[in-house]
Every structure is written in structure tokens, then in C-alpha cells.
Amino acid sequence: MFAELLSQPPFVIMLTGALVGVAAALVGCFLVLRGNSMLSDAISHTVIFGIVIVWLLTGQISGPVQVVGAALTGVFTVMLIEALTQTRRVRQDAAIGLVFPVLFAVGVLLLNLYARDVHVDEHTVLLGEIGFVWLETTPLGGVEVPTALLAMAAVTLVNALFVGLFYKELKIATFDPQLAQALGFAPALLFYALLLLTSTTAVAAFDAVGVVLFIAFVIVPPSAAYLLTDRLDRMLLYAMAIGMLSSPLGYAAAIALNVSIGGMMALMTGVCLLLALVAGPRHGMLVRWRRQRRQALENALRTLAVHLYQHEAGPQAAEESRTAALNDHLMWSPGRVEATLSEATQRGLVARQDGHLALTDRGRRLAREILEPWQGGR
Amino acid sequence: MTALLELIGDYTIQNVALGAALLGIVSGALGCFAVLREQSLLGDTLSHAALPGVCLGFLVAGGRELGSILAGALLTGVLAALAMLALVRMTRLKTDAALGIALSLSFAAGVVLLTYIQGTGNASQGGLDAFLFGQAAAILRRDLWVMGGITAFALTMVALLWKELKLVTFDPEFAGVIGLPVRLLDALLTVMVALAIVVGLQMVGVVLMAAMVIAPAVAARQWARSLGIMVIVAALMGVAAGVFGAVVSALGRGLATGPLVVLSASAITLVSLLIAPGRGLLWGLHRRLAFRRRLSQEAVLLTLYRLASAHEDPHYPTEQGAVDAYHGVGTRRSLQALARRGLVRSCQHMREEGAHWVLTRRGRSRAKYLQAGGDLARDGG
Numbered sequence: 145m146f147a148e149l150l151s152q153p154p155f156v157i158m159l160t161g162a163l164v165g166v167a168a169a170l171v172g173c174f175l176v177l178r179g180n181s182m183l184s185d186a187i188s189h190t191v192i193f194g195i196v197i198v199w200l201l202t203g204q205i206s207g208p209v210q211v212v213g214a215a216l217t218g219v220f221t222v223m224l225i226e227a228l229t230q231t232r233r234v235r236q237d238a239a240i241g242l243v244f245p246v247l248f249a250v251g252v253l254l255l256n257l258y259a260r261d262v263h264v265d266e267h268t269v270l271l272g273e274i275g276f277v278w279l280e281t282t283p284l285g286g287v288e289v290p291t292a293l294l295a296m297a298a299v300t301l302v303n304a305l306f307v308g309l310f311y312k313e314l315k316i317a318t319f320d321p322q323l324a325q326a327l328g329f330a331p332a333l334l335f336y337a338l339l340l341l342t343s344t345t346a347v348a349a350f351d352a353v354g355v356v357l358f359i360a361f362v363i364v365p366p367s368a369a370y371l372l373t374d375r376l377d378r379m380l381l382y383a384m385a386i387g388m389l390s391s392p393l394g395y396a397a398a399i400a401l402n403v404s405i406g407g408m409m410a411l412m413t414g415v416c417l418l419l420a421l422v423a424g425p426r427h428g429m430l431v432r433w434r435r436q437r438r439q440a441l442e443n444a445l446r447t448l449a450v451h452l453y454q455h456e457a458g459p460q461a462a463e464e465s466r467t468a469a470l471n472d473h474l475m476w477s478p479g480r481v482e483a484t485l486s487e488a489t490q491r492g493l494v495a496r497q498d499g500h501l502a503l504t505d506r507g508r509r510l511a512r513e514i515l516e517p518w519q520g521g522r
Numbered sequence: 523m524t525a526l527l528e529l530i531g532d533y534t535i536q537n538v539a540l541g542a543a544l545l546g547i548v549s550g551a552l553g554c555f556a557v558l559r560e561q562s563l564l565g566d567t568l569s570h571a572a573l574p575g576v577c578l579g580f581l582v583a584g585g586r587e588l589g590s591i592l593a594g595a596l597l598t599g600v601l602a603a604l605a606m607l608a609l610v611r612m613t614r615l616k617t618d619a620a621l622g623i624a625l626s627l628s629f630a631a632g633v634v635l636l637t638y639i640q641g642t643g644n645a646s647q648g649g650l651d652a653f654l655f656g657q658a659a660a661i662l663r664r665d666l667w668v669m670g671g672i673t674a675f676a677l678t679m680v681a682l683l684w685k686e687l688k689l690v691t692f693d694p695e696f697a698g699v700i701g702l703p704v705r706l707l708d709a710l711l712t713v714m715v716a717l718a719i720v721v722g723l724q725m726v727g728v729v730l731m732a733a734m735v736i737a738p739a740v741a742a743r744q745w746a747r748s749l750g751i752m753v754i755v756a757a758l759m760g761v762a763a764g765v766f767g768a769v770v771s772a773l774g775r776g777l778a779t780g781p782l783v784v785l786s787a788s789a790i791t792l793v794s795l796l797i798a799p800g801r802g803l804l805w806g807l808h809r810r811l812a813f814r815r816r817l818s819q820e821a822v823l824l825t826l827y828r829l830a831s832a833h834e835d836p837h838y839p840t841e842q843g844a845v846d847a848y849h850g851v852g853t854r855r856s857l858q859a860l861a862r863r864g865l866v867r868s869c870q871h872m873r874e875e876g877a878h879w880v881l882t883r884r885g886r887s888r889a890k891y892l893q894a895g896g897d898l899a900r901d902g903g
Contacts, residue, residue, distance in 0.1 A: 176616075179618050179619075182563055182566075182618045182622055184622065185563075185622060185625065189729075233744065233795055233803070234740055235560055237561075237562040238740055240562075241563055241565065241735075242740060242788065245733030246784070246785065246788045248729070248730065249733075249784045249788075250781070250785070252655065252780075253785075256776040354633075357626065357633065359629075360629075362622075364622075364623055364627065366619075367615055370614070370615065370619075401638065402637075402638075402641045403638045403641065406633065407630045407631070407632075407633035407634040407637065410627065411627065411631060413627075414630070417627075
């Protein structure tokens with residue numbers, strides 16, 4: 145049954161994309177939370193340098209040597225960035241922008257000069273070819289399994305194991321590095337392990353989606369998840385779900401429009417982010433807008449109660465309790481006056497008597513609570 | 523020599539050199555503001571975000587028309603920057619995540635548009651690939667007019683708004699207090715960096731253009747102590763890197779322009795980081811080593827002085843072996859350096875024994891000065 149599916153290119157493509165999404169989300173969540181997202185930008189660009197160097201040394205274009213070589217390149221990149229930052233001549237953002245273009249440029253030049261016949265060219269590196277991942281297969285237990293799928297599955301498993309085993313340590317190291325240090329969790333070591341996994345994931349994924357789109361899978365789903373929840377475990381789950389979901393959605397859209405599959409998958413993570421941004425349950429724009437409107441209404445009710453209370457026994461009582469007075473003196477628009485009054489009568493704060501407004505006992509109590517909070521509303 | 527003259531006379535090489543010079547001037551000068559305002563990676567985002575604009579410009583113009591392509595690149599670059607700023611202001615995402623989101627998603631949109639254009643089978647779409655890594659040889663004379671116009675505009679704006687931009691760069695709060703439109707100037711600087719990137723797209727490509735904004739500025743910062751000089755130095759370095767990289771790439775096959783230009787700029791930056799007077803790392807290392815040597819010399823001097831005081835003999839000759847044993851390391855070189863400074867002199871105590879050292883009068887007063895807490899770095903005493 146599964147072997148049957150594996151011979152279906154669309155299934156293989158979607159599964160590979162989903163695995164890229166899951167594996168990238170697992171490491172991406174921690175990078176985003178630590179504020180180091182742009183390191184993934186640097187790492188994914190320099191992976192090409194590692195791939196070319198390993199190819200020049202061993203003649204291998206994929207396989208375990210490549211994975212190790214490229215993963216070490218990622219860590220090397222971060223070390224260079226940190227060394228440059230520590231000279232205190234360059235800030236970290238500039239250091240990132242100095243280091244990765246150099247390694248990327250060297251990688252591309254070497255590729256152009258020495259690796260013309262190899263199937264890796266700068267286009268594949270940049271854009272990936274997820275549409276072709278089903279072409280190259282490896283026999284596994286009598287079944288021909290696409291190589292890229294196998295690599296992605298292995299990387300996803302390793303990432304999941306790492307996050308699963310060191311969940312507590314990662315959590316503390318992310319939110320409170322000092323505490324983690326004090327508890328002896330070696331946060332710096334954990335961080336480098338995370339970066340090692342990020343570059344491993346990048347090298348496994350670059351065949352499929354290319355180095356730049358990989359950044360989208362690392363940063364966008366965790367960011368979207370971060371807008372949806374305040375809990376790390378949920379954030380990881382949501383991010384993986386978004387990464388996974390983007391794959392079939394992107395595939396369908398790409399086939400329909402006849403455009404790049406990898407690009408569409410990456411764009412779909414953006415669509416998910418947009419949805420989270422607009423309709424998220426706590427930090428979403430709709431919820432925030434509603435919260436603001438409710439708050440504005442509450443404020444209007446309180447203003448109305450105080451306004452009526454202060455003029456209640458005074459000489460202008462009749463004048464100020466007219467509906468029109470709200471319009472003129474409080475500068476409320478007629479629509480706002482109407483909305484506030486209907487809510488106020490509904491809550492039993494104000495009663496309308498032939499065009500005039502009168503506070504009820506409840507309304508009076510509200511006004512006193514505001515004006516004389518020490519009286520407790522009596 | 524004739525080969526060189528031929529090279530200079532070559533029409534393509536002239537184009538390439540001119541284009542590279544324009545790129546260097548504008549990206550070097552405007553990069554200074556980006557780097558000083560800690561917005562180096564904004565350039566990275568802007569340049570990746572130029573890709574969809576390049577495609578849109580191509581689609582609108584129906585062909586490889588540089589003017590519309592660059593206008594598109596400017597538009598999407600600025601839109602991505604605005605989206606990034608909006609993400610930071612309106613959500614709880616941090617700057618790095620917002621930069622990464624804007625960068626990767628706009629690049630994804632660019633990839634999708636690129637494949638869409640390829641799908642339409644437009645015959646002239648081949649030229650678009652040049653925008654990924656840059657292709658100096660593809661630059662035409664009329665392209666230079668467009669690039670030159672943008673450069674002139676950007677530099678004129680910088681010159682006209684010099685004081686305001688300087689203030690916003692170094693002290694935005696004060697700029698706000700005295701009534702400058704800080705937000706507007708911020709946005710203007712972002713647009714100008716986008717303009718610089720747009721000029722370099724054809725030469726360096728979208729992926730590596732960020733380096734051209736950062737590298738010359740970081741290099742120039744090493745040499746300059748004022749913004750004006752920094753901008754000029756960065757522009758000159760940008761020109762040098764651009765022309766060198768572009769000309770080399772025009773000479774050989776398989777040498778992409780973008781990587782070579784970026785590597786030239788990075789090499790200049792590396793050298794500047796190492797040797798620039800004052801801020802250079804090698805100078806710092808030299809100062810530290812010199813200070814460490816001085817420190818061990820003074821320690822040895824104090825040892826001699828204390829031994830002399832303990833023996834109540836200002837001319838007490840101390841055996842070198844004793845000083846070595848006291849400090850646990852060989853002190854011959856420190857003693858020789860002290861002798862050169864005229865603070866100690868060697869003497870023969872007894873024939874069969876080794877070298878001995880005696881404090882001179884200046885050495886004694888120096889030691890007293892240090893003993894009393896004198897400044898190690900100053901030649902007091």
C-alpha cells in the first residue's frame with residue numbers, strides 16, 4: 145500500500161514538502177524565540193559552500209559525508225559570525241551580512257569553475273527542484289524509496305528526537321539562559337547542537353526547496369504559531385502543523401497555476417501567517433480590534449454615568465440630561481450616542497424619560513465608584 | 523601593455539567598469555547609514571525582495587526593459603520593508619523574525635513569478651536569470667543611463683538632507699525633539715537603500731547584493747572618524763571592489779560577476795578590519811602584547827628593587843637565576859629590555875657565577891614611582 149503510494153510522484157512531492165515543514169519547524173521555533181532567526185538565513189546560504197567543498201574533496205554529491213560536511217559548515221558560519229562580533233568592530237547583524245555572502249560567493253564560484261557537469265547548479269541551490277525528488281530512488285527493504293524523501297525522513301526523526309529528549313533543557317535555555325547555565329545545562333552547547341541540526345536540515349532540504357525557501361520554512365511557521373499561543377509545546381505543534389499543511393496546499397496551487405512547487409509551498413506558509421495575524425485567538429488583529437471596541441464602549445458608559453451624576457442636582461440638570469447635550473458637550477457622534485444609550489438602558493444604568501436621561505440607582509452607584517472609589521460605591 | 527590598452531578600449535569592459543563604479547558609489551555611500559543605524563540585514567531583505575519586482579517589471583513591460591524592472595524591484599523592496607516594519611510594530615514578533623519573514627516570502631513570490639514567466643514561454647526571459655547572481659556583460663549603454671540617473675538622484679538627496687540624515691542616524695530621539703519628521707526620514711533612508719540595491723541588481727544579483735551595502739560601510743568605518751569621510755571612503759571602496767570584480771568576471775568564463783564583486787568588497791573589509799590604524803585588530807593585538815611585555819619588565823624591576831631594599835644595599839647585585847626562580851619564567855629578555863631603557867645594568871659579581879643585575883639611579887626612582895602606585899603606562903620616576 146505504502147510502496148504503491150511511493151511510486152506516485154505527487155504523493156512523494158507532498159510528503160517531502162511536509163517533512164521539510166516539520167523538520168524546519170522543530171528547530172525554527174527555538175531560533176525564532178531566541179531572536180536568532182537570521183542565523184538560519186546565513187546557515188542556509190553557506191550550506192552550498194560545504195556541499196561544494198565536500199564534493200571537491202570526496203566526489204560525493206549526497207550521502208552521509210555531505211550531510212556532516214554541510215552541517216559543520218553551518219556551525220563554522222555561526223562561529224565566524226560570533227568571532228567577528230566579539231572583535232567589537234562590527235555589530236552582529238552586520239557580521240551576519242558580511243560572513244554568509246563570502247562563503248556563498250566562494251561556493252558559487254567553485255561550483256561554476258569545477259562542478260559544471262554535476263547536477264548541482266546555482267539554480268537548484270537557490271530554487272530547489274521538489275518536482276523531481278521522486279526521480280532518484282534508493283532500494284530499502286525491497287521498496288524503491290526516493291532518496292530525498294529518505295533523507296528528509298531521517299532528519300525529521302533526528303530533530304524530533306533531539307527536541308523530545310532535550311525539551312526541558314531547550315525550554316529553559318531559550319527563555320532563561322542564565323538559569324540554564326546555573327543548572328548546568330550548557331545552553332551554549334545546546335544552541336550549537338540546534339544550529340548543527342538546522343544546517344543538517346538545510347542540506348537535506350536544499351535539494352527539494354532550495355536555500356532561500358528553506359528560510360521560509362524555518363521562520364514563518366514558528367512565527368505564525370507564536371502569534372497563536374503562549375505555550376511552547378503548542379507552538380511546536382502548531383508550527384509543525386502549518387509546515388505540514390503548506391505542502392499539499394502549495395502543491396495544489398502550483399499545479400493549478402503551473403508555477404514553482406517549492407515557491408508555492410513557501411508562500412502557503414505566508415498565507416498561514418497572515419491568517420494567524422488576522423484571526424489569531426489572543427494576539428490576532430480581529431480579536432484586538434473587538435477588544436478595543438468593547439473597551440471604548442465601557443469607557444463611554446462610564447463617561448455617561450459620570451456626566452449625568454455630576455449635573456444631577458445642579459442648575460443645568462435639565463440642560464445636560466438631554467440626549468443632544470451628549471452630542472454637543474461630549475463631542476460624541478449621533479451613532480455613538482445611540483449605541484452608548486442603548487447599551488446603557490439595556491444594562492439598567494440610565495432611564496429615558498420624555499427626551500431626558502436619568503441615572504438609575506445602578507448608574508449612580510457606577511458613577512460614585514468612579515468618582516469616590518474609597519467610598520466603595522455607597 | 524597593449525593588452526591592457528585594448529582592454530580599456532573594449533566597449534563591453536567600459537560599460538562594465540562604469541556600471542560597477544556607479545554601483546560602488548551608491549551602495550557604499552548609502553550602506554553607511556544602514557550599518558550605522560543597525561539595519562544591515564534590512565539590505566538583505568530588500569535585495570531578496572527585489573526579485574518579485576524584477577519579474578513584475580518584466581511582465582508589465584513585456585520584455586527586458588531595465589527602467590520598469592528596476593521600478594518593480596524598488597516597489598517590492600520597499601513594500602517588503604514596510605511589511606517588516608508593520609510586523610514589528612503591530613505584532614509581538616521580533617525584528618529578526620520579521621526580517622526573515624519578509625525576505626523568504628517575497629523571494630518565494632519571486633520564484634513563483636519567475637516560473638510563471640518561464641511558463642509563458644516569453645522568448646526574452648533569458649535575461650532575467652542575470653538578476654539572480656548578476657551578469658555584468660549583459661549591461662547595455664542605455665542601462666547605464668538609468669543606473670546613473672538613480673545614483674545621481676540618491677546622492678543629491680543625501681547631500682540636500684545631509685544634516686537631517688546625520689542627526690536621525692546618530693540621535694533619532696533628539697531629532698524628534700527638535701521637530702524633525704523622524705519617521706519620514708527613516709522611510710526615506712530605507713527607500714534610498716532600496717535605490718542602491720536596485721542599481722546593483724544587474725551587476726551583483728539579488729542574493730548577494732546585501733553584502734555590497736554592508737561590506738564597504740564596515741570597511742570605511744575602520745578608517746574614518748566622521749560620517750562625511752566614512753561615506754566618501756565607503757563610496758571609493760565600493761567603486762574599487764565593483765570595478766575589480768566586474769572586470770575580472772568579464773575576463774574569464776564561468777566567473778559570475780556577483781560573487782567576484784562581493785569577494786573583492788569582503789577582501790577590502792577584511793584588510794581594513796585587520797590593519798586600519800587605531801581600530802585595526804592587528805594594532806590592538808600589538809598594543810596588548812607591548813603592554814604585556816612592559817608589565818613583566820616592571821615586575822622584574824620591582825623585584826630587583828625589593829631585593830635591594832631587603833639587603834639595605836641600593837647597589838645590591840642580583841643574580842639572574844634568582845630573578846628567574848622568583849618569577850618562575852625566564853626573565854633575561856625583560857632584563858635586557860630594562861637595560862636598554864637604562865633602568866638596570868649587568869655586572870660581574872664573581873668570576874665563576876652567572877650574570878648579575880644592578881639597578882641604576884633612574885631604575886631606583888622608577889621603581890619607587892611604581893611602588894607608590896605610579897602609572898604603569900607613563901614613563902614616570
